[in-house]
Amino acid sequence: MKDFIKSLKRPGNETLIESIVEGHNIIFKKDN
Amino acid sequence: MAHKRIVVGSAGKCGSILLEYGLRAIRRFKKISAHEIYIMRTHTFRPKYINTNPNTIACTTIRDLREIIASMKRYVGNGNAYHPPRTSIYQECKKKIDLYYQWKEHSNFEFMYEEFIINKEKYIKQMFDVFNIEPTAEDIAYMMKHTEQSYKTPTHITNKEKKLITYKDTLTEAEIQEIYDFVEKENIDKDKFLYVDKL
Numbered sequence: 001m002k003d004f005i006k007s008l009k010r011p012g013n014e015t016l017i018e019s020i021v022e023g024h025n026i027i028f029k030k031d032n
Numbered sequence: 033m034a035h036k037r038i039v040v041g042s043a044g045k046c047g048s049i050l051l052e053y054g055l056r057a058i059r060r061f062k063k064i065s066a067h068e069i070y071i072m073r074t075h076t077f078r079p080k081y082i083n084t085n086p087n088t089i090a091c092t093t094i095r096d097l098r099e100i101i102a103s104m105k106r107y108v109g110n111g112n113a114y115h116p117p118r119t120s121i122y123q124e125c126k127k128k129i130d131l132y133y134q135w136k137e138h139s140n141f142e143f144m145y146e147e148f149i150i151n152k153e154k155y156i157k158q159m160f161d162v163f164n165i166e167p168t169a170e171d172i173a174y175m176m177k178h179t180e181q182s183y184k185t186p187t188h189i190t191n192k193e194k195k196l197i198t199y200k201d202t203l204t205e206a207e208i209q210e211i212y213d214f215v216e217k218e219n220i221d222k223d224k225f226l227y228v229d230k231l
Binding site: 015023025 | 037039052053056066070071072073074080081
């Protein structure tokens, strides 16, 4: 996951990264 | 206190990115923490997306069926592209409609892609409703400007000029007829799924 996010890091992708991280957290973590 | 969760659940090519990214922009602009309100977008339906947090607000989006299929045909990629003969227009329409009804049943808010083009201010006010915020003139002005930008990759956004009716330029007569056949056979709401006809 970390590598995937790193590969996306470039200007203009901020909201996309935010979106992926939050979706991932909702699906795989319990405390949200 | 439990976090609030906003879930955008819909089929692809119905304006879900427009809605999700718009909600994210509002959250940022109103300085609401991402830990206070989580936002997610999905093209599948899983009960756990809404059942695991009692403070979940679900939103769904829909679009004129002909425009969905036209957008899929224009799209160059795998996820949401229409690839005949691997799939038929009938199958694609069925998938979109079934997913829409699944989400609609659990949704607190319903958005219509065409509403964004016809009356953007009304659409933006509806997005603020999701947060239960009465938008100020400054809020509306910010979002009017924010939604001018393209939200995703150039290949994903296939209607950059945000034209209301594009299917006539994209689909063949036979493909359009297949959609009408689907609407007749499934007896679905023409006002909604053939929305642009009533304008």
